[in-house]
Amino acid sequence: MTPNPDRVIDIQNLSFTYDHRARTLHFINLEVAIGQRVGVIGSNGSGKTTLFHLLCGLLQPSTGSIYISQQPVIPGAFSPTVGFVFQNPDDQLFSASVWEEVAFGPGNLGLDAEDIQRRVHQALIFTGTEHLVTSPPHHLSGGQKRMVAIASILAMEPEVMIYDEPSANLDLRARRRLIQLLQSSRETLLLSSHDLELIREVCDRVIVLDQGHLVADGATADILGDRSLMEGHGLEVPHSLRFPLPLVH
Numbered sequence: 001m002t003p004n005p006d007r008v009i010d011i012q013n014l015s016f017t018y019d020h021r022a023r024t025l026h027f028i029n030l031e032v033a034i035g036q037r038v039g040v041i042g043s044n045g046s047g048k049t050t051l052f053h054l055l056c057g058l059l060q061p062s063t064g065s066i067y068i069s070q071q072p073v074i075p076g077a078f079s080p081t082v083g084f085v086f087q088n089p090d091d092q093l094f095s096a097s098v099w100e101e102v103a104f105g106p107g108n109l110g111l112d113a114e115d116i117q118r119r120v121h122q123a124l125i126f127t128g129t130e131h132l133v134t135s136p137p138h139h140l141s142g143g144q145k146r147m148v149a150i151a152s153i154l155a156m157e158p159e160v161m162i163y164d165e166p167s168a169n170l171d172l173r174a175r176r177r178l179i180q181l182l183q184s185s186r187e188t189l190l191l192s193s194h195d196l197e198l199i200r201e202v203c204d205r206v207i208v209l210d211q212g213h214l215v216a217d218g219a220t221a222d223i224l225g226d227r228s229l230m231e232g233h234g235l236e237v238p239h240s241l242r243f244p245l246p247l248v249h
C-alpha cells in the first residue's frame, strides 16, 4: 500500500486481538493531516490505549497497516517521530534528576551536547518545569510528574504526540496549565480523555470508539454536541455544550 503524502498518520484496516480473546479493535481506518488535534473518546475498554500502543509499535497489528510520516510503524522498533505520554507518569520516569530525565531521549538520538542542552532547556521552559531540574522525578507531585513526562517526550521533537488520559489526577490549576500547553503545541496530536471539556478546548476533530469499532469521526463540536450519538455510545454531551454561556453584548 502507498501511504498518502498529505497524511502524517495513515491507518488502514487495522485490527488487533490480545491472546486468546475476542477482537479488541475492528478494521480501523484513520487518516490525520499534519497539525490536526484529534480527540479519541469512548467508554472504558473501548480500545483507546490499545490503538495508541499499536501506533507506537508496542503491539503488533493482527491485520492492516500503520504509517507515520510515510514510514511504516515497525512493532518493537523505537521511532523518534512518535512521542507517547503514558497514562501514568510513574511508568515513564526513572532518572535521578529531572534534567537527566529530559536529556535521556535526545541523548539517545546521538545529538551533540549543545543540541541536547538546547532541547532540554526548551522542553523545560515550555512545560514550566525549569525550576525542578535538580529534583528527583519520583519526589514530585502528580501534576509536576505529568509535566516532566511531557517534557521528556517533547525534547525528542516528535512530529506526532500521543497523550493517553493526560488530565487524570490533576488539580484544577495543573489541568488548566496542561490545556494551555496542549493548545500551544505545534505537533500533530492524538489525545484520549474522559475529560470531554478538555477535548472540547484542545481538539479540532474527534473520533469515537465503541467496543473497538470506530463509530464516529468529525468536527469536535458536531460530535460532542450530538446527544443521540454520544448517549448511544455510553457518553454524555459535555456540560458547556448542553448549557452554553449566553453571549454578553
Ligand SMILES: Nc1ncnc2c1ncn2[C@@H]1O[C@H](COP(=O)(O)OP(=O)(O)OP(=O)(O)O)[C@@H](O)[C@H]1O
Binding pocket: 018, 019, 021, 024, 042, 043, 044, 045, 046, 047, 048, 049, 050, 051
Ligand atoms: N494486556 C491486555 N491483555 C488482554 N486484554 C487487554 C489488555 N489490555 C487491554 N485489554 C482489553 O482490551 C480492551 C480495550 O482496552 P483499552 O485499555 O485499550 O481500552 P481504553 O479505551 O483505553 O479503556 P479506558 O478508558 O478504561 O482506559 C478491554 O476489554 C481490555 O480489557
